[in-house]
Amino acid sequence: MLRTGPYTSQNADTVYNIAKRLLSKGHSIRIYLYEDGVCNVVKQIKSPQERNIRDMMAELVASGVEIKACGTCAKFRGIRKTDIIEGTNLAGMAVLARFARDCDRFLSFGF
Amino acid sequence: MDNLYLVTRSTFERTAWRLALRLAQSGDTICFIQDAVLAVKGPLELRDKMAELESKGVDLRFLAEDLNARSLNASREKTVDYEGLVELIEKASRIIT
Amino acid sequence: MSPQKTILILLRSCPYGMATAAEGYRVIIGLAGMGLRIHAVLLEDGVLVALKGQNPSGLGMHELSQVFAKLTEFGADLYVHTPSVTERGLSEAGFIDSNLIDDEELKDLITSADHVITFN
Numbered sequence: 001m002l003r004t005g006p007y008t009s010q011n012a013d014t015v016y017n018i019a020k021r022l023l024s025k026g027h028s029i030r031i032y033l034y035e036d037g038v039c040n041v042v043k044q045i046k047s048p049q050e051r052n053i054r055d056m057m058a059e060l061v062a063s064g065v066e067i068k069a070c071g072t073c074a075k076f077r078g079i080r081k082t083d084i085i086e087g088t089n090l091a092g093m094a095v096l097a098r099f100a101r102d103c104d105r106f107l108s109f110g111f
Numbered sequence: 112m113d114n115l116y117l118v119t120r121s122t123f124e125r126t127a128w129r130l131a132l133r134l135a136q137s138g139d140t141i142c143f144i145q146d147a148v149l150a151v152k153g154p155l156e157l158r159d160k161m162a163e164l165e166s167k168g169v170d171l172r173f174l175a176e177d178l179n180a181r182s183l184n185a186s187r188e189k190t191v192d193y194e195g196l197v198e199l200i201e202k203a204s205r206i207i208t
Numbered sequence: 209m210s211p212q213k214t215i216l217i218l219l220r221s222c223p224y225g226m227a228t229a230a231e232g233y234r235v236i237i238g239l240a241g242m243g244l245r246i247h248a249v250l251l252e253d254g255v256l257v258a259l260k261g262q263n264p265s266g267l268g269m270h271e272l273s274q275v276f277a278k279l280t281e282f283g284a285d286l287y288v289h290t291p292s293v294t295e296r297g298l299s300e301a302g303f304i305d306s307n308l309i310d311d312e313e314l315k316d317l318i319t320s321a322d323h324v325i326t327f328n
Contacts, residue, residue, distance in 0.1 A: 018193065105200055107206050136315065
């Protein structure tokens with residue numbers, strides 16, 4: 001679970017770096033974006049001369065990572081389902097519950 | 112290994128590390144990542160307690176990529192890179208941030 | 209169906225200054241409502257969530273101690289870490305009903321959990 005947005009803290013980068021290594025070892029990964037975390041998959045992120053967090057998240061999706069963003073958090077931040085990258089969806093607590101129920105390890109990144 | 116504690120915030124500015132120190136038991140690992148790699152410098156209270164924890168059988172680790180980014184160093188045996196961090200995650204029963 | 213998992217939720221922040229306590233609450237009731245066994249622990253600054261007499265009307269925010277007091281109705285258990293209470297010069301006497309735990313009991317809750325989710 002990632003609770004912070006892009007370019008404010010290192011959390012999204014840490015999640016990406018851990019996810020990449022876990023993927024290369026054959027693990028399956030699910031990421032639930034909560035609170036400002038939903039901003040990491042906004043399509044319109046532009047980052048001239050900097051790493052693009054949206055592209056990093058899209059790369060994870062393309063590698064088979066399931067990314068869901070909290071629908072309520074998105075609503076409170078003016079983000080619509082059409083604003084987030086392909087392959088990701090808005091989802092509620094039922095999905096977070098499924099992630100928690102199905103996974104072997106749970107990592108949470110906040111403040 | 113039992114629990115993996117991941118500390119992320121500066122050990123000088125924030126006190127999140129205190130929880131890991133308070134709860135870690137023999138067999139647990141505390142890994143300092145992001146700004147928390149400043150733990151190699153203190154504060155003094157933390158440095159004193161680190162020795163105590165290690166004598167109790169708690170492993171302390173620092174993430175190499177975060178140390179390097181900040182021009183900080185830890186001894187080689189206490190440093191892990193992302194590959195090593197992922198191994199700690201795989202081995203842990205649960206991860207506490 | 210897989211056996212029910214136990215999730216320990218550590219809530220470590222003061223109410224109101226950060227959204228953490230309120231957002232942690234949503235996860236607690238959300239996961240409890242989905243059939244997961246939830247132990248929620250207020251610790252460090254999070255113990256202030258349990259302090260009675262909060263009046264955030266001047267902030268335009270919802271009062272949090274009363275919603276946390278009703279967690280048991282959602283099937284979640286609420287714990288307050290007493291060393292954090294003492295360190296802050298507070299007394300459990302002014303707190304909503306909860307289970308009081310020390311460091312050793314907190315360690316036991318961690319050991320009995322499948323996952324630990326932190327709200328810091």
